[in-house]
Amino acid sequence: MTMTITKTQRELAKAVLAKVENSTPEEVGNLSVDEIAREFMVNRSTLSRAFRAYYYPTLRRIIIRKRCVTFYLLAFTHRIKSVKEGLEILKISSQGNFTRQFKGIFRCTPGEVVREEKRKFAEIRKKYARK
Numbered sequence: 632m633t634m635t636i637t638k639t640q641r642e643l644a645k646a647v648l649a650k651v652e653n654s655t656p657e658e659v660g661n662l663s664v665d666e667i668a669r670e671f672m673v674n675r676s677t678l679s680r681a682f683r684a685y686y687y688p689t690l691r692r693i694i695i696r697k698r699c700v701t702f703y704l705l706a707f708t709h710r711i712k713s714v715k716e717g718l719e720i721l722k723i724s725s726q727g728n729f730t731r732q733f734k735g736i737f738r739c740t741p742g743e744v745v746r747e748e749k750r751k752f753a754e755i756r757k758k759y760a761r762k
Contacts, residue, residue: 643671644685647678651690651697656710659701660722662694698723699733702741706748714741 647667654662667690668675682690702717711717714726723729733741 640681641685643673643678644682647671647682647690648686648693651693654697656701656705656720659698660720662697664690664694695732696736698729699736702729702733703737703744706741706745709748709752711745712749714745717741717745 650667650670651662664675664679668678671678673681679690686693688696698721702711702721705711705717705720711720718724718726718729730740730742733739737744
């Protein structure tokens, strides 16, 4: 059975993806399928079906990926000094759950990323320090 995609479903899916992709780190913490459905004034299941018909990963998986990538960028740009600080910015309450999801995407834990970025930054600072 093939599902036909109406123009409104396609537009909805594109608008939702644009919202997720263009959200700031502070907004990423508030992203959920329910919140997005409420914002676009559609039912949650309608939103999920329309999104799944147009894009392969589910909306939930894309939101999780966006949170993980945002955490990585926060560590890379040195806006966070610890995992806890990053989780507070992203408004994530379960560190264990986030670590499992992060490890599934990047093959390392958030703590390893923060430590590695700190180490690299210290080396650069030491290398270019005035003597």
